[in-house]
Amino acid sequence: xxxxxxxxxxxxxxxxxxxxxxxxxxxxxxxxxxxxxxxxxxxxxxxxxxxxxxxxxxxxxxxxxxxxxxxxxxxxxxxxxxxxxxxxxxxxxxxxxxxxxxxxxxxxxxxxxxxxxxxxxxxxxxxxxxxxxxxxxxxxxxxxxxxxxxxxxxxxxxxxxxxxxxxxxxxxxxxxxxxxxxxxxxxxxxxxxxxxxxxxxxxxxxxxxxxxxxxxxxxxxxxxxxxxxxxxxxxxxxxxxxxxxxxxxxxxxxxxxxxxxxxxxxxxx
Amino acid sequence: xxxxxxxxxxxxxxxxxxxxxxxxxxxxxxxxxxxxxxxxxxxxxxxxxxxxxxxxxxxxxxxxxxxxxxxxxxxxxxxxxxxxxxxxxxxxxxxxxxxxxxxxxxxxxxxxxxxxxxxxxxxxxxxxxxxxxxxxxxxxxxxxxxxxxxxxxxxxxxxxxxxxxxxxxxxxxxxxxxxxxxxxxxxxxxxxxxxxxxxxxxxxxxxxxxxxxxxxxxxxxxxxxxxxxxxxxxxxxxxxxxxxxxxxxxxxxxxxxxxxxxxxxxxxx
Numbered sequence: 001x002x003x004x005x006x007x008x009x010x011x012x013x014x015x016x017x018x019x020x021x022x023x024x025x026x027x028x029x030x031x032x033x034x035x036x037x038x039x040x041x042x043x044x045x046x047x048x049x050x051x052x053x054x055x056x057x058x059x060x061x062x063x064x065x066x067x068x069x070x071x072x073x074x075x076x077x078x079x080x081x082x083x084x085x086x087x088x089x090x091x092x093x094x095x096x097x098x099x100x101x102x103x104x105x106x107x108x109x110x111x112x113x114x115x116x117x118x119x120x121x122x123x124x125x126x127x128x129x130x131x132x133x134x135x136x137x138x139x140x141x142x143x144x145x146x147x148x149x150x151x152x153x154x155x156x157x158x159x160x161x162x163x164x165x166x167x168x169x170x171x172x173x174x175x176x177x178x179x180x181x182x183x184x185x186x187x188x189x190x191x192x193x194x195x196x197x198x199x200x201x202x203x204x205x206x207x208x209x210x211x212x213x214x215x216x217x218x219x220x221x222x223x224x225x226x227x228x229x230x231x232x233x234x235x236x237x238x239x240x241x242x243x244x245x246x247x248x249x250x251x252x253x254x255x256x257x258x259x260x261x262x263x264x265x266x267x268x269x
Numbered sequence: 270x271x272x273x274x275x276x277x278x279x280x281x282x283x284x285x286x287x288x289x290x291x292x293x294x295x296x297x298x299x300x301x302x303x304x305x306x307x308x309x310x311x312x313x314x315x316x317x318x319x320x321x322x323x324x325x326x327x328x329x330x331x332x333x334x335x336x337x338x339x340x341x342x343x344x345x346x347x348x349x350x351x352x353x354x355x356x357x358x359x360x361x362x363x364x365x366x367x368x369x370x371x372x373x374x375x376x377x378x379x380x381x382x383x384x385x386x387x388x389x390x391x392x393x394x395x396x397x398x399x400x401x402x403x404x405x406x407x408x409x410x411x412x413x414x415x416x417x418x419x420x421x422x423x424x425x426x427x428x429x430x431x432x433x434x435x436x437x438x439x440x441x442x443x444x445x446x447x448x449x450x451x452x453x454x455x456x457x458x459x460x461x462x463x464x465x466x467x468x469x470x471x472x473x474x475x476x477x478x479x480x481x482x483x484x485x486x487x488x489x490x491x492x493x494x495x496x497x498x499x500x501x502x503x504x505x506x507x508x509x510x511x512x513x514x515x516x517x518x519x520x521x522x523x524x525x526x527x528x529x530x531x532x533x534x535x536x537x538x
Binding site: 034035044056083086122137228254 | 278302306312324349350354357391395399400403408413418448484487490491500501514519524
């Protein structure tokens with residue numbers, strides 16, 4: 001369409017220019033092709049797909065009602081799950097302080113330290129907790145200790161990243177004010193820096209603890225302790241009513257940890 | 270107005286708690302819980318020393334990462350399956366999530382529907398991907414289909430929750446304007462609500478795709494298809510140098526997925 005044509009026709013309001021529209025359709029087309037190719041690649045057996053709803057109902061029927069007599073036995077592993085989450089979080093928080101100081105632009109000692117800090121953050125975040133659990137079970141043998149290390153190492157990236165952001169955002173003026181009163185650098189750190197990052201610190205810790213409770217429920221699949229051990233055993237022995245009991249227990253602790261963490265984070269904000 | 274010496278108070282740092290006794294009580298409870306957790310782990314120096322030795326063994330047998338042509342094709346096949354699972358599960362999950370999100374939005378759904386939507390989201394969010402995956406595997410059998418179903422189910426909790434919050438935040442004026450032209454309820458939804466949340470839907474879809482890639486690389490550990498199956502096999506066969514190759518490949522894919530998703534979401538906003 002030339003300029004003269006455009007002037008001759010009465011202008012019609014269009015939300016997007018034709019160029020924008022072409023780009024949008026092209027992106028949509030790419031997305032559709034990607035989905036179609038992916039679906040083909042999985043070569044899903046359609047018989048399985050069509051019988052899936054029936055299989056699920058069958059499973060639900062076998063699970064219901066939950067075996068409440070079993071709830072006495074899962075008390076210990078449930079507590080262990082929470083312990084793993086707590087200790088893993090504490091380990092992660094302790095280890096993430098130096099990593100955060102390395103990875104924050106205003107506290108990093110030099111360029112190499114900064115890159116190392118960022119690398120640790122990216123690497124620990126990208127390896128799933130279950131893979132860390134596999135590794136630590138090989139090293140330490142099955143048990144909750146392997147779980148604690150898996151959860152702890154996995155959480156370093158998350159905690160350090162958020163902590164580094166909090167450190168980058170502190171107000172230098174407060175530190176200067178404390179120093180101006182004649183405080184030593186340690187006192188300046190205690191009264192000028194720590195109070196500024198403390199709310200973020202508490203918030204990050206409780207938030208990660210909440211996430212870690214969920215993670216701790218599954219690391220037992222590879223033998224790293226917690227309720228996951230009971231869950232795989234029950235599934236492997238087809239004790240479906242016990243499985244439902246465990247699932248309900250997991251639901252309860254996950255909701256509990258979420259509510260607690262939300263309450264605490266609201267408190268410190 | 271001179272202050273008497275007895276009335277003069279020394280300055281103490283303000284506390285976020287009710288008073289300082291409560292503060293110390295809270296700290297005491299936290300420390301006691303931590304000690305209990307530590308006691309529960311039954312950590313012995315002997316175990317840690319043995320662990321150090323096997324850690325050294327593991328690391329030496331992992332290096333250098335191994336990649337023969339046969340294993341490379343195995344790796345690529347598993348990785349392609351994981352990415353394909355993530356794509357299909359994201360689309361399927363988003364399609365199911367859209368109605369759930371509208372159900373769970375307080376401002377447009379009637380009360381009973383709202384609670385049904387919220388309940389659905391809570392259940393989906395509470396169980397870890399691997400728990401969902403292990404149960405789906407029992408229902409529909411081993412393979413990628415189980416992974417797709419598990420990840421789609423998990424997508425609902427994430428996507429519907431965030432989208433529902435966005436729907437709650439929309440500008441009611443636009444809805445009123447559309448209904449004032451005589452539009453019925455579904456027309457109001459299509460022309461008054463959806464245009465407002467459409468960019469967010471696209472952004473969240475990409476975001477969830479990125480998260481699904483992370484999870485699709487591990488659901489194979491419980492038999493739900495993808496590279497995770499190859500990983501657990503390599504650990505089972507003590508083929509640790511190949512395990513390291515797979516872990517590094519997973520880290521690479523996860524980071525690429527994260528970068529792509531961050532770039533696209535940046536462009537949309």
